Amino acid sequence: MKLFTAGASPFGRKVKLALHVLSRMDQVEVIATDTSKPDSENRKQNPLGKIPTLLVDGKAIYDSRVILDHLDNTAGGGKLFPVSGQERDDVLIAAALADGMMDAGILIVYENRMRPEGMQVESIIEYQRGKLERSLKAIEASSVTYENGAMPNAAEIGLACAIDYMDFRELADWRALAPCLEGFMTAFAASVPGYHETLPEGIAAAPWR
Numbered sequence: 001m002k003l004f005t006a007g008a009s010p011f012g013r014k015v016k017l018a019l020h021v022l023s024r025m026d027q028v029e030v031i032a033t034d035t036s037k038p039d040s041e042n043r044k045q046n047p048l049g050k051i052p053t054l055l056v057d058g059k060a061i062y063d064s065r066v067i068l069d070h071l072d073n074t075a076g077g078g079k080l081f082p083v084s085g086q087e088r089d090d091v092l093i094a095a096a097l098a099d100g101m102m103d104a105g106i107l108i109v110y111e112n113r114m115r116p117e118g119m120q121v122e123s124i125i126e127y128q129r130g131k132l133e134r135s136l137k138a139i140e141a142s143s144v145t146y147e148n149g150a151m152p153n154a155a156e157i158g159l160a161c162a163i164d165y166m167d168f169r170e171l172a173d174w175r176a177l178a179p180c181l182e183g184f185m186t187a188f189a190a191s192v193p194g195y196h197e198t199l200p201e202g203i204a205a206a207p208w209r
Contacts, residue, residue: 001024001027001028001029001054001055001056002028002029002030002031002054002055003015003016003019003028003029003030003031003052003053003054003055004031004033004040004041004042004045004046004051004052004053004054004055005030005031005032005033005051005052005053006032006033006034006035006051007032007200007201008168008200009051009052010102010105010106010161010162010164010165011051011052011063011064011099011102011161012051012052012064013161013164013165013198013200014052014064014068014102014157014158014161015052015054015064015067015068015071016030016194016198017152017157017160017161017192017194017195017198018067018068018071018072018080018154018157019071019194020192020193020194020197020198021079021080021150021151021152021157021192021193021194022071022072022075022079022080023193024071024075025194028054033051035049035050035051045060046060046062048062048063050062050063052064052067054067054070056070064099065095065099065154068080068081068154068157069081072154079151079153080153080154080157081153081154082153091153091154091155092155093155094155094156094158094159095153095154095155095158097135097138097139097155097159098155098158098159098161098162099158100131100135101131101132101135101162101166102158102161102162102165104128104129104131104132104135105128105132105162105165105166105169105171107124107128108125108128108129108169108171109169109171111124111125111128112125129171129172132166132171132172132174133172133177136172136174136177136178136181137177137178139159139178139180139181140177140178140179140180140181143180144159144178144180144181144184145180145183145184145187146183146184146185146187146188146191147187148191149191150191150192150193152188152192156188157192159181159184160184160185160188160189160192160195163181163184163185164185164199164200164203165200167203167204167206168200168202168203168204185206185208186207186208188208189208189209190208196209
C-alpha cells in the first residue's frame with residue numbers, strides 16, 4: 001500500500017494512527033505529497049488532488065473516512081466502527097464532528113496562507129472559528145473521556161488529531177472551552193500505538209506529548 005499525505009495533515013495523521021492501531025503501518029509506504037504541485041502522483045491517483053489518498057493494489061481510496069472504513073473492513077470489521085445499531089450511529093456522528101473541526105481548522109490556515117498579506121477576510125476566519133468553538137462546547141457538555149485502551153474507534157482517533165492540530169496551528173483555546181479534553185488526551189496518548197510517532201513536527205509541548 002502507498003499513502004499519499006503530508007506531515008502536517010490531520011487527516012493524513014488520522015489514517016496513520018488507524019494503521020498503527022490495526023498493526024498495519026509496516027505494510028504502507030508513506031509518500032510525502034505537496035498538493036499544490038499539478039504533476040504530483042497524488043493528483044494522478046485522486047482527481048480531487050486532496051490528501052490523504054491510499055493506493056491499494058492499484059486502486060486509489062479517498063477521503064480519510066473512506067480509508068478508515070476500508071481498513072476496518074479488511075481487518076474484519078467492528079474495530080474502528082461498530083458494526084450496526086445506535087452505537088455505530090454515535091461513532092459516525094462523532095467522527096463527522098471531528099472531521100468538521102479539522103476542516104474548519106484547515107480553512108483558517110488556508111485563509112491566512114493563501115491570500116496576500118493584509119487581504120485575509122476576517123469574517124471567514126471567524127465563521128470557521130465559530131465551528132471550532134461550538135464543537136468544543138458540545139464536547140465539553142458530553143464530558144468526553146477515553147477508555148478504549150489500544151483500540152480507539154474512528155471518532156476518538158479523529159478527535160485526538162483535531163485537538164493536536166488546533167495546538168499545532170494555534171487555532172483555538174480548547175483547554176478553556178473543553179477542559180475535559182485534557183483527560184481525554186492524556187489517556188489517549190498513554191494508550192494508543194503510534195500517537196507520539198505521528199505527531200506533527202514542531203507541535204508545542206504538553207504533558208501527554
